[in-house]
Structure formats: structure tokens, C-alpha cells
Amino acid sequence: MALLQPAICILDETDSGLDIDALKVVADGVNALRSPDRSFVVITHYQRLLDHIVPDIVHVLSDGRIVRTGGPELALDLEKNGYAAYVADAAA
Amino acid sequence: MLEIKNLHARVGGREILKGLTLTVNPGEVHAIMGPNGAGKSTLSYILAGKDDYEVTDGEVLLNGQSILDLAPNERSVAGLFLAFQYPIEIPGVATMTFLKAALNAHRKAKGDKELTTPEFMKLVKGVAEKLNITSEHHLGHAEAAGQRRLLRRREEARRDHADGAVAAGDLHPR
Structure with missing residues (x-):
């Protein structure tokens, strides 16, 4: 690189x-x-x-789409709460 | 810099990416996280130009230029780099040989003079120092030693078989 x-x-x-x-x-x-x-x-x-x-920006990819975009705090939130909320959103 | 617009892609007839949109501006670091099967690896393979990954809709622009019709090596020259999860070793090709070939392919495509081996090794040393890579292995010494062994064996084999008919098995280091 x-x-x-x-x-x-x-x-x-x-x-x-x-x-x-x-x-x-x-x-x-x-x-x-x-x-x-x-x-x-x-x-x-x-x-x-x-x-x-x-990172400057954190994205959550679920079911082939970006379903949420945020700052570094989003990664911390994911670490704590998992992807469940986003997977449910994508399925809905 | 990188614009992915409404990207749809399928692998083996199954739709994996379903309208992915992402814009990365110069200097930005983006992280993409997601559960297994979300399409993370598919995205990187599509960007790299792997076979069997079919883009059905949308576009990918690098500095305004569409890259989806470019071959992987052309994408590399255009400025795209992909670091794999598990780098693939090409048997018999030392890391330094590979890097030199890649760098010179870039230079050639841009109309620059190709680097000689000493010039290349000097550049590698500078970069390695900058990145604090000090281990001899990382600098390719281990690979180079293996190559020297191989060349020596090949030379010996050539002498042993004056007619030049050297069986391939003789060339493998034992």
C-alpha cells in the first residue's frame, strides 16, 4: 500500500x-x-x-444496503447492543 | 473520490447487494460494519473486479470515472487498492518480486521509467523504515534466500544434465 x-x-x-x-x-x-x-x-x-x-464515518451494512450512518460512537453502540435492531429494520 | 450509487449485485444468481449507496470524500476514513451475510465481502470483491460477481444495477465512480468496466489491474492503476482478509500466496513468487512487478506496472501505465531492482529495494527500505517494519522477513530477505537456493539448485541441475533435459522435480528445493 x-x-x-x-x-x-x-x-x-x-x-x-x-x-x-x-x-x-x-x-x-x-x-x-x-x-x-x-x-x-x-x-x-x-x-x-x-x-x-x-474512522470519520461508520456505516452499518445489512441485507445489501447501508441502513445506518453515524460517527465513531455508532461502532461503540454496535459493540454494546449488536446488530439486532438493524437486522430487524432491514427485514421490515 | 469514491462514489457508489444504488449498487445491485448478484453472486450465483442470488442478489446480495440491494441498492448500496456510499460516498467517500478525499482524506476520509469510513468503516463498514454489519452482520455475517450482509454483503461486506461481496462489496469488496465487486470493487476489486472479481469474476462471478455480477453488477445488475448502479455504478461505482473513482474520481468521476466508472471503474466497473475496468480490469482489476486497470482499477489498481486508477488508484484502488484492496487489502484482503487472507492474502493469497502465489507459489514461487516472492513478495518483493510481486511488489516490484506491481509498482513497475503502475509506473509503465503512467509513462514513468520502470525501477531497477536496486532502485526498488532502496525505495522499499525507505518505506519500511517509515512504517517501522524492521523484521528481516518483512523486507523479503527470507524469500530472497529461498530464491537463491532455488536458482543454485537449478544451476547445479543444468550442469548435471548436459543435454539440458532437466526434470521439473529437480528444481524443487528439498
Whole structure:
């Protein structure tokens, strides 16, 4: 990523299977590459990664659509309450 | 920078994305979370241009240019990068070889001169230092050693078989 200098980086569950130290190495790498002309889309299951890579915007994807958009606090809410509310919304 | 508009996509005849809309402005970091089966991985595969993922409606624009008709390597040159959940190893291709090929393909597409191996290694070293990657393995030394072994064995095999008929089995490091 650092070599190719992409404009937009999609990280697809890059945190899965990583221990806490490795997670931090990856997150530090991503943070070092943050710049005003580079964007990131971080796809993740866990809020933990977002403690290290603090996002500007958090989206909830459910049943093929973005059903909710918010700030970093949305990720914390999900961690606490799960996806149940959003899955129900999508089904309704 | 990245605009996804009303994206519908199917995989194996099943509709997975059902009107996904997302705009990412320059410099922004977006997180996408969601339950299993919501379409997260499908979204990343569609963006990367994986086969078998059929876009039935909507569009994806990168800096105003539609990328859905571009091949994965063209999307890469256009500025898209995908980091996988589980990176796939290509047997026999060292990480550094792969990175150099990717970087030079980008440079070629942009009309820049391709980097020689020493130039490339210097660049890698600089980037690695910036990112605090210090382990020898990360810098590709381990892979390079494996490659040297392979080349040495191939050279020995060539000498042993003066007629040049080297069985493929001889080339595998034991």
C-alpha cells in the first residue's frame, strides 16, 4: 500500500486472525498512510480495530444496503447492543 | 473520490447487494460494519473486479470515472487498492518480486521509467523504515534466500544434465 500510493484503500477484514500486537502494527501502518488525498474504507466485524484506526464515518451494512450512518460512537453502540435492531429494520 | 450509487449485485444468481449507496470524500476514513451475510465481502470483491460477481444495477465512480468496466489491474492503476482478509500466496513468487512487478506496472501505465531492482529495494527500505517494519522477513530477505537456493539448485541441475533435459522435480528445493 505504501509503495503503490493508492488513492483509495479498501481493507477487507484485515484484522481477522490478528493478535493485539499485530493489530496495532497494521493500524499504525494505516494511520501513517492517512493523508488529505487518500481515503480508506475499513470493512470489519469488530469495533476493536476502530480503537486504533479511528474512522470519520461508520456505516452499518445489512441485507445489501447501508441502513445506518453515524460517527465513531455508532461502532461503540454496535459493540454494546449488536446488530439486532438493524437486522430487524432491514427485514421490515 | 469514491462514489457508489444504488449498487445491485448478484453472486450465483442470488442478489446480495440491494441498492448500496456510499460516498467517500478525499482524506476520509469510513468503516463498514454489519452482520455475517450482509454483503461486506461481496462489496469488496465487486470493487476489486472479481469474476462471478455480477453488477445488475448502479455504478461505482473513482474520481468521476466508472471503474466497473475496468480490469482489476486497470482499477489498481486508477488508484484502488484492496487489502484482503487472507492474502493469497502465489507459489514461487516472492513478495518483493510481486511488489516490484506491481509498482513497475503502475509506473509503465503512467509513462514513468520502470525501477531497477536496486532502485526498488532502496525505495522499499525507505518505506519500511517509515512504517517501522524492521523484521528481516518483512523486507523479503527470507524469500530472497529461498530464491537463491532455488536458482543454485537449478544451476547445479543444468550442469548435471548436459543435454539440458532437466526434470521439473529437480528444481524443487528439498
